[in-house]
Amino acid sequence: MQVENSGQDFAGRAVLLIGGTSGIGEAAALLFAKAGANLLIGGLGAAEGAAVAAACRAQGVEAEFLETDVREEAQVARIVARTVERFGRLDVAVNNAGVEGRFGPVQDSTVDDFDKLIGVNLRGIFLGMKYEIPHMLAQGRGAIVNTSSSAGVTGIANVALYTASKHAVVGLTKASSLELAPAGIRVNAVAPGPVNTGLLHRMIAGKIDVSVIAGSVPMGRVSEPREAAAAILWLASDAASYVTGHTLVVDGGLTVP
Ligand SMILES: NC(=O)c1ccc[n+]([C@@H]2O[C@H](COP(=O)([O-])OP(=O)(O)OC[C@H]3O[C@@H](n4cnc5c(N)ncnc54)[C@H](O)[C@@H]3O)[C@@H](O)[C@H]2O)c1
Incomplete structure (x- = not known):
């Protein structure tokens, strides 16, 4: 039997990563760059985004940051068009932008909380796709690859709207994967458990x-961003x-049924 490589080589591939200025997205950008991908990086935070792009270029690939607010349709359209303009194609798209909710019971949430969570975590991913x-x-x-959460596969008290938005990402991923499978396009989601990022804190x-x-995680710790990022890379890779249509849970056993 011939031994092939792992299929996780992204040399020359064009990757669009929206929500790449910090945390899981930043870690994923660096892993993609180490694996040879050229990157268009979007998200909020001009200084952070520029720093991530520079760190990617230091790996010897092409990388550009374009500040992009996924609540703005024209900005999402612009970064997708820029990726294709710069690299001639779009091999991988990671829709990772997300915001946390207000911690507390659902009845204490406001309509603004609802609009913010759905507007970024669901509408933003829809616009990317x-x-x-x-x-x-x-x-x-x-x-x-879309970023859901362990809150996308189970109920988590006191973050009901965040939980709803992340369940919706799983639904969007499943339905669109069926539409796109015949065309050779795979659509998957990653569902991290608690990750040591600004969002969690x-x-x-x-x-x-x-x-x-x-202490609530069977593995007894929260994860580091690169652990969720590694799952994103695998789902994006050959x-x-x-x-396709899969939600890959990366949660230290938190939601084991
Ligand atoms: N940290 C966790 O415990 C955890 C667990 C499960 C899932 N997630 C999800 O992982 C993803 C990344 O979060 P993180 O933990 O790395 O946090 P983070 O705050 O470090 O990163 C969030 C990213 O989303 C971007 N973003 C936020 N609002 C945006 C907007 N309106 N337009 C464009 N970009 C926007 C930010 O610029 C940043 O790049 C999110 O979707 C989050 O819901 C996080």
Whole structure:
């Protein structure tokens, strides 16, 4: 039997990563760059985004940051178009932008909380896909990875709207994967458990200590961003060539049924 490589080589591939200025997205950008991908990086935070792009270029690839607010349709359309303009194609799209909710019971949430969470975590991912998919259809290939959460596969008290938005990402991923499978485009989601990022710390600030969260995880710790990022890379890679419509849980056992 011939031994092949792992299929996780992205040399020369064009990757669009929206929500790449910090945390999981930053870690994924660096892993993609180390694996040879050229990157268009979007998200909020001009200085952070420029720094991530520079760190990617230091790996010897092309990388550009374009500040992009996924609440603005024209900005999402612009970054997708820029990726294709710069690299000539779009091999991988990672829709990772997300915001935390207000910690507390659902009845204490406001309509503004609802609009913010759905507007970024669901509408933002929808907008990314809406503009990415036509390019992938024209190419006859592509891989999309959306970021859900362990809150996308189970109920988590006190973050009901965040939980709803992340369940919706799983639904969007499943339905679109069926539409796109015949065209050679794979659509998957990653569902991280608690990850040591600004989002987690903002979400629980003043309400619950991170050690309590860690203690609720069978592995006894929260994860580091690169652990979720590694799952994103695998789903985006040729190693996952027969995987679509899947939500890959990376949560230290938190949601084991
Ligand atoms: N940290 C966790 O515990 C955890 C767990 C499960 C899932 N997630 C998800 O992982 C993803 C990344 O979060 P993170 O933990 O790395 O946090 P983070 O705050 O470090 O990163 C969030 C990213 O989303 C971007 N973003 C936020 N609002 C945006 C907007 N309106 N337009 C464009 N970009 C926007 C930010 O610029 C940043 O790049 C999110 O979708 C989050 O819901 C996080």
